[in-house]
Amino acid sequence: MDTVVEMFGPQRAEAMVTEMTRVGASEGIEYRFDRAMAVNTLTAHRLRWLALHEHGAEVHASLATALFDAYFRDGVNPADHAQLTELAERVGMDGGRVRDFLATEQGDAEVREQVAAARREGVTTVPRFVFENGELIVGVTSTETLGDALRQASGR
Numbered sequence: 001m002d003t004v005v006e007m008f009g010p011q012r013a014e015a016m017v018t019e020m021t022r023v024g025a026s027e028g029i030e031y032r033f034d035r036a037m038a039v040n041t042l043t044a045h046r047l048r049w050l051a052l053h054e055h056g057a058e059v060h061a062s063l064a065t066a067l068f069d070a071y072f073r074d075g076v077n078p079a080d081h082a083q084l085t086e087l088a089e090r091v092g093m094d095g096g097r098v099r100d101f102l103a104t105e106q107g108d109a110e111v112r113e114q115v116a117a118a119r120r121e122g123v124t125t126v127p128r129f130v131f132e133n134g135e136l137i138v139g140v141t142s143t144e145t146l147g148d149a150l151r152q153a154s155g156r
Helices: 002-008 010-026 042-055 057-072 081-090 095-102 108-120 143-154
Strands: 128-130 136-138
Touching (some): 042 057, 042 081, 042 095, 057 081, 081 095, 136 143
Antiparallel strands (some): 128 136
16 A cells, blocks of 8 residues: 555545455455555566466466455565465466576566556556557446446447
């Protein structure tokens, strides 16, 4: 929460966290911002890069969900190699491969380039959904709104 306060000021930060918690609860997602740590998440993003490149979209999505729950609900440190390895194993990744990967800088340049590309595109906050029909949704939204946008984009 301290990082959000630093970025947006105390009143806006409180409103953002309250709204995100409310919307999350309405969708069955539990946020525990009192447990979330302010740490650099580059290592976790590198692990997601590995999951996508070595295991495909399904494992990548499962890992993203596991990381999200671990960070926002359980207070897991997303920079801790042991905790990241445990999460990766839970979604079917090989623990030895993950430990070896995290001990290197592999994926670092690629993830940093993805961040730089997003910034060049004007991305300043997440979530951000850009649909083929040009519709853009930025920030917290309901599942219904996101579903409507997906249906419109697909022409259904």
